[in-house]
Amino acid sequence: MALDAADPRPAYQQIADDLRRFIASEEAQVGDKLPSLTELQTKYGRAVMTLQKALDVLRAEGLVLSRQGEGTIIVKKPEAHAGEEEGPSPHELRQMFERINSALDDLSQRVSAVEAELFGSTSDDPQSGSTGR
Incomplete structure (x- = not known):
């Protein structure tokens, strides 16, 4: 190995x-x-x-x-590993985490774009949405 x-x-x-x-x-x-x-x-x-x-x-x-x-x-077989298939290596786990993190960043940007479209720009006064009711 x-x-x-x-x-x-x-x-x-x-x-x-x-x-x-x-x-x-x-x-x-x-x-x-x-x-x-x-x-x-x-x-x-x-x-x-x-x-x-x-x-x-x-x-x-x-x-x-x-x-x-x-x-x-x-003198003893490992109980937790006996008969199990080998799982992903730490390197593979890190790659999976990076892909998930990237997908979450992309999703966050999309949600922000939808919110901006529905509720207007976040640079406006946050109180302006509550006036006129």
Whole structure:
């Protein structure tokens, strides 16, 4: 997996998410070992400290257990991610938000134009509409 440079999250979080998806997949079973740090370094192209931080996240979630000389072993499948399809990435979510924001800006301009047409220009005295009743 190549890390997404446009993703605002740190590399270790992206790696932890990728490893979590692997653990949740059919490919991995409880009791299996995760790849070694050397293999992870080859796969992700990141420093050992970054990989250790990603594994720390998974250890804190109780998904893996690391033992000196034995490696990192899967001890539990992630409940929230088991059997789920991968959702949109943070970059994709940001793009969707920007499209929604743009549509709302466009809608706001259209409403303002309709209001100006119906009620007159907003530069007029706001009290002028209430006189003559």
